[in-house]
Amino acid sequence: MILEIKIKLQKIIGKGIDIEVTSSEKEEFGHYSTNVAFKLAPILKKSPFEAAQELVERFKVQGLSFFEKVEAVQPGFVNFWLKPELLQKELSVILKKREFFGKLTTKHPQKVNVEFVSANPTGPLTMANGRGGFYGDVLANVLEKAGHKLTREYYVNDAGNQVKILGESILAAEGKIPDKEEYYKGEYIKNLKGKTAKQAAVFLLKEIKNSLKKADIKHDSWFSEDKNLHKKGEIKKVLETLKKKGAAYEKDGAWWLGDAVLVKSNGETTYFLADLAYHYDKLIKRKFDLAIDIWGADHHGYAEKLKKEISALGIEKDKLKIILTQLVRLVSGGKEIKMSKRKGEFVTMDDLLDLVSPDVARFFFLMHSLDTHMDFDLDLAKERSRKNPVYYAQYAYVRCLHILRKSKVEKFPPAGRQGKSKVDLNLLNSDVEIKLMLELAKFPDIILQTAEDYQVHRLTKYAVDLAGIFHNFYEKERVVGAGGDLEVARLSLVLAVKIVFENVFGVLGISRPEKM
RNA sequence: GUCCUCGUAGCUCAACGGAUAGAGUAACCGGCUUCGAACCGGUUGAUGGGGGUUCGAUUCCCUCCGAGGACACCA
Numbered sequence: 001m002i003l004e005i006k007i008k009l010q011k012i013i014g015k016g017i018d019i020e021v022t023s024s025e026k027e028e029f030g031h032y033s034t035n036v037a038f039k040l041a042p043i044l045k046k047s048p049f050e051a052a053q054e055l056v057e058r059f060k061v062q063g064l065s066f067f068e069k070v071e072a073v074q075p076g077f078v079n080f081w082l083k084p085e086l087l088q089k090e091l092s093v094i095l096k097k098r099e100f101f102g103k104l105t106t107k108h109p110q111k112v113n114v115e116f117v118s119a120n121p122t123g124p125l126t127m128a129n130g131r132g133g134f135y136g137d138v139l140a141n142v143l144e145k146a147g148h149k150l151t152r153e154y155y156v157n158d159a160g161n162q163v164k165i166l167g168e169s170i171l172a173a174e175g176k177i178p179d180k181e182e183y184y185k186g187e188y189i190k191n192l193k194g195k196t197a198k199q200a201a202v203f204l205l206k207e208i209k210n211s212l213k214k215a216d217i218k219h220d221s222w223f224s225e226d227k228n229l230h231k232k233g234e235i236k237k238v239l240e241t242l243k244k245k246g247a248a249y250e251k252d253g254a255w256w257l258g259d260a261v262l263v264k265s266n267g268e269t270t271y272f273l274a275d276l277a278y279h280y281d282k283l284i285k286r287k288f289d290l291a292i293d294i295w296g297a298d299h300h301g302y303a304e305k306l307k308k309e310i311s312a313l314g315i316e317k318d319k320l321k322i323i324l325t326q327l328v329r330l331v332s333g334g335k336e337i338k339m340s341k342r343k344g345e346f347v348t349m350d351d352l353l354d355l356v357s358p359d360v361a362r363f364f365f366l367m368h369s370l371d372t373h374m375d376f377d378l379d380l381a382k383e384r385s386r387k388n389p390v391y392y393a394q395y396a397y398v399r400c401l402h403i404l405r406k407s408k409v410e411k412f413p414p415a416g417r418q419g420k421s422k423v424d425l426n427l428l429n430s431d432v433e434i435k436l437m438l439e440l441a442k443f444p445d446i447i448l449q450t451a452e453d454y455q456v457h458r459l460t461k462y463a464v465d466l467a468g469i470f471h472n473f474y475e476k477e478r479v480v481g482a483g484g485d486l487e488v489a490r491l492s493l494v495l496a497v498k499i500v501f502e503n504v505f506g507v508l509g510i511s512r513p514e515k516m
Numbered sequence: 517g518u519c520c521u522c523g524u525a526g527c528u529c530a531a532c533g534g535a536u537a538g539a540g541u542a543a544c545c546g547g548c549u550u551c552g553a554a555c556c557g558g559u560u561g562a563u564g565g566g567g568g569u570u571c572g573a574u575u576c577c578c579u580c581c582g583a584g585g586a587c588a589c590c591a
Contacts, residue, residue, distance in 0.1 A: 028535095120591065368528090403551050478550075
């Protein structure tokens with residue numbers, strides 16, 4: 001809907017000015033509003049309010065086919081009220097498109113690689129991995145819904161020092177070699193006795209996959225560092241390329257790029273070089289238009305380094321987006337529980353999923369902006385509290401189902417089709433009905449916006465908002481038993497709400513309970 | 517020491533540089549003979565301190581205070 005209004009505005013103002021339209025939070029500010037008059041004011045040499053008034057006049061001259069009312073208000077906002085017919089029309093679009101509602105068609109679909117989780121196969125998946133995991137899973141869904149072509153990738157660090165240390169940690173646990181500070185010491189090490197480093201890594205990766213399955217986090221590409229980069233000689237090729245270009249230089253017996261080491265003086269290649277090769281593979285060889293890497297905040301220094309140095313390989317820097325997730329603090333009994341793979345005192349993803357359902361864990365992580373240093377209150381999560389927002393949203397969905405079941409709406413021809421009993425959606429014009437239809441119409445905007453700024457938590461907020469408005473509608477307007485055409489129209493509205501919930505839950509990866 | 521992120525109601529969190537800073541939770545009050553009350557309505561309550569940028573700052577800049585995290589020829 002925002003896009004449509006922008007186009008209307010552009011017809012009047014012309015191009016060249018960045019037009020912003022937002023949905024209003026309060027009814028007295030219209031359904032949608034724009035601040036474009038503030039930007040127009042200096043050009044027209046008028047006050048923002050005068051510019052706004054002029055804009056409204058031009059709208060009136062052109063006729064308000066779209067809007068019920070357009071109004072200029074101090075200090076210079078222009079507010080729009082949509083005609084109810086428009087919302088009713090959107091409703092029939094929802095009923096027709098069903099699971100494809102909100103699916104956008106992009107002029108330039110991109111081939112996008114989202115790389116997430118990618119925990120080293122040196123220990124179980126931690127709860128902290130969950131945050132990036134759920135986020136990446138849903139971000140990929142959003143981008144797909146926005147019309148892009150997605151690959152969900154897990155970069156398996158199955159080569160290098162960490163795996164070597166894993167092997168030594170097992171030997172140390174068996175008492176075959178002396179213990180060292182850097183060795184992994186978790187309980188899980190004991191279960192790996194007798195395994196070689198490689199066997200242990202394979203085993204742990206399988207465990208990680210199981211945990212991801214429990215959390216319903218999906219990957220469709222498992223990119224092995226060892227197989228795809230080391231064994232194929234890609235690491236060396238990239239090193240040669242960097243040497244040839246003169247970007248890499250030798251110092252103190254090691255090879256450097258910028259202030260990072262590519263090859264150590266003992267001849268071993270570094271993780272940094274492997275990472276360069278990995279991104280070369282993704283963006284040049286496999287030709288992704290965009291690589292989105294989701295990392296923990298503890299890598300931020302490294303992220304800057306990689307972004308900076310990757311241009312040496314001829315990769316444009318905006319083809320790589322690194323998203324950092326702030327770390328999660330686990331709180332229980334008002335105290336923080338420290339997580340550490342190395343020391344072996346940590347909460348795993350499996351632990352968490354034993355305590356709370358995947359829906360609760362997922363929703364809880366996704367509710368918060370990635371920038372938040374969030375606390376996961378284990379006590380609260382354990383309670384299976386009914387006040388958890390995910391239940392609130394799911395309950396609204398269940399209410400839809402219940403109404404529809406009771407009325408057997410599936411037997412009606414859905415609105416918008418050329419059925420024998422065409423539904424008269426014009427009857428939907430009460431305040432709550434308008435509000436509900438307005439909220440439904442927002443869904444494509446939410447997808448579009450989130451595909452642009454990656455603020456996935458907007459979706460959980462939308463789910464809760466929609467649930468709130470629907471619950472409100474439920475209290476105020478009777479559906480089953482309303483009688484006649486009105487009942488049919490309201491049933492169509494409920495059906496549309498159900499469809500949009502299915503879309504939102506689908507993108508969020510939340511289940512759709514039949515009953516609660 | 518250098519760099520990054522964050523400080524918003526008692527608590528957990530929202531708010532593309534926009535209007536009267538929103539939710540949930542906690543506290544208190546009210547609502548089921550009708551589609552499930554896991555719901556709805558109401559009351560109380562907040563931008564860490566100080567400067568600046570501008571029509572307008574929770575948002576951008578500087579500074580101070582506080583919390584977390586990075587600063588390897590580890591991955």
